[in-house]
Amino acid sequence: MLEIFFELHEDLAQQGPGSDEYTRKAFSLTQPLSPKSRILDLGCGPGRQTIELAKLSKGEIHAVDNHKPYIEELRIRTMKARVTEKIKTHVGSMDDLNFAEESFDLIWSEGAIYSIGFEKGLKLWRRFLKPGCYIAVTEVSWLKSDLPEELRNYWNVAYPDIGSIGDNIRRVEQAEFELAATLTLPASTWWDGYYTQILERMEVLNKKYADDETARKVFDEEKREIEMFRRYSDYYSYVFYIAKRPL
Ligand SMILES: C[S@@+](CC[C@H](N)C(=O)[O-])C[C@H]1O[C@@H](n2cnc3c(N)ncnc32)[C@H](O)[C@@H]1O
Incomplete structure (x- = not known):
């Protein structure tokens, strides 16, 4: 099942909603950043945002993901973007990090913290950030309160x-950060570069796996997720939470 999932996702430019434009907007809210900054990008995937951060900053970036093929894709991209020296890659889990405490000037994570839990992740990562510095993390969030039952049932599972x-702002504060800003990703950041690519890939794989029941299940799940977004994108999106570790 996992193999089919990864076949559907491999070589995509990004592995979740997001865009370079919104990475840049969020980055502008984390200034000033020292010229010798050390940035930690957690759940980097193939590194769309890692490369953008390398273009925006002068120091070094440590990118962590537990799926080795994504880290390999990222390494190839760093060469193409000519930012190899700035990016150190690590295959490892974001809940078992071996970095020194208070050693980063910025912690970044797009579309990944949910896998260990938003508040848990914030609490775990806080120690790696220097006091007075920022964390910028996206988390899927409700944008409205009058949720259709079908949508609520879907997300409950x-x-x-x-x-x-x-x-989520309360969770940020529970983790002892001071919120600086939130930034909601528009629906275009889910379609362009992500859902549209998955739908195109599925079209091709549908033929290859026409009689494969496991593949059908994976594809049906993806289609359901995308259909939910098509119908209810006004009700939820990823939101950047940008917050400071107090001095
Ligand atoms: C939705 S993708 C987002 C990837 C990338 N940030 C992007 O926006 O394109 C989530 C990423 O988190 C990684 N991931 C999930 N659980 C992880 C963990 N415990 N430790 C490290 N990486 C993890 C996955 O391999 C995947 O690359």
Whole structure:
């Protein structure tokens, strides 16, 4: 099952909603950043945002993901973008990090913290950030409160911890950060570069796996996720939470 999932996702430019434009907008809210900054990008995937961060900053970036093929894709991309020296890659888990405490000037994570839990991740990562520095993390969040039942039922299974922006701001504060800003990703950042690519890839793989029941299940799940977004994108999106570790 996992193999089919990865075949569907391999070589995509990005592995979740997001865009370079929004990475840049969020980055502008984390200034000033020292010229010798050390940035930690957690759940980097194939590194769309890692490369953008390398273009935006002068120091070094440590990119961590537990799926080795994504790290390999990222390494190839760093060469193409000529930023290899700035990016150190690590295959490892974001809940078992071996970096020195207070050694980063910025912690970044797009579309990945949900896999260990938003509040848990914030609490775990805080120690690696220097006091007075920022964390910028995206988390899927409710944008409205009058949720259609079908949508609520879907997310109750997919990610029961999903909360409103207010809930997530409270979680940020529970983890002892001071919120600086939130930034909601528009629906275009889910379609361009992500869902549209998956739908195109599925079209090809549909033929290859026409009689494969496991593949059908994986594809049906993806199609359901995408259909939910097509119908209800006004109700939820990824939101950047940009917050400072107090001095
Ligand atoms: C939705 S993708 C987002 C990837 C990338 N940030 C992007 O926006 O394109 C989530 C990423 O988190 C990684 N991941 C999931 N659980 C992880 C863990 N425990 N430790 C490290 N990486 C993890 C996955 O391999 C995947 O690359």
